Amino acid sequence: MMQRFVQIISESTETHIENFNRIENLIYEELQQSGSTRLVINLQKMQWERAIFVIGLFSLFEAVIQNELKIEKGSAFKELKRRLEKDRNTELLIRFEEFYYAINVLKHGKGHSYTELLEKQDSLPFEITPADSYFRNEGDVSETETLIYVDDKFLESCLAVICQCYEELFRIK
Numbered sequence: 001m002m003q004r005f006v007q008i009i010s011e012s013t014e015t016h017i018e019n020f021n022r023i024e025n026l027i028y029e030e031l032q033q034s035g036s037t038r039l040v041i042n043l044q045k046m047q048w049e050r051a052i053f054v055i056g057l058f059s060l061f062e063a064v065i066q067n068e069l070k071i072e073k074g075s076a077f078k079e080l081k082r083r084l085e086k087d088r089n090t091e092l093l094i095r096f097e098e099f100y101y102a103i104n105v106l107k108h109g110k111g112h113s114y115t116e117l118l119e120k121q122d123s124l125p126f127e128i129t130p131a132d133s134y135f136r137n138e139g140d141v142s143e144t145e146t147l148i149y150v151d152d153k154f155l156e157s158c159l160a161v162i163c164q165c166y167e168e169l170f171r172i173k
Contacts, residue, residue, distance in 0.1 A: 006163050054150055069169075083169060101116050
């Protein structure tokens with residue numbers, strides 16, 4: 001079961017990225033002919049779909065940890081962080097926390113997680129919307145108000161952190 005989880009989420013993420021890009025390319029081609037509001041909304045929808053996918057991916061990761069370790073609801077990530085600290089795997093712990101905060105921001109908007117990310121926004125492996133702005137990239141018609149820019153790099157980096165944490169937690173080498 002354990003190794004299968006990594007394989008399935010890796011293949012699923014790859015397939016979703018390919019599909020997101022294929023659909024976006026088709027929309028951009030259509031935009032060359034027409035500036036239709038429907039096309040702009042479809043581009044924005046693709047940004048939301050990426051966010052929805054990664055939130056689900058992270059939530060599934062939490063559920064799998066909880067199930068595999070047979071621990072109570074709400075303590076899976078606490079246990080993961082405890083074990084990473086115990087093993088002195090500081091770099092992975094930091095990366096995990098960055099994506100943990102990013103997923104919280106995607107789910108809940110501004111709050112503690114957003115403040116934590118703002119404090120280190122120059123060293124993050126992804127882009128966030130500055131505190132004094134509604135948009136990260138003024139003029140990008142596909143941009144949504146998610147505060148975190150969820151592109152292919154974000155999806156791939158989040159997947160890599162999940163896989164590394166999973167392998168570390170269950171000692172899969």
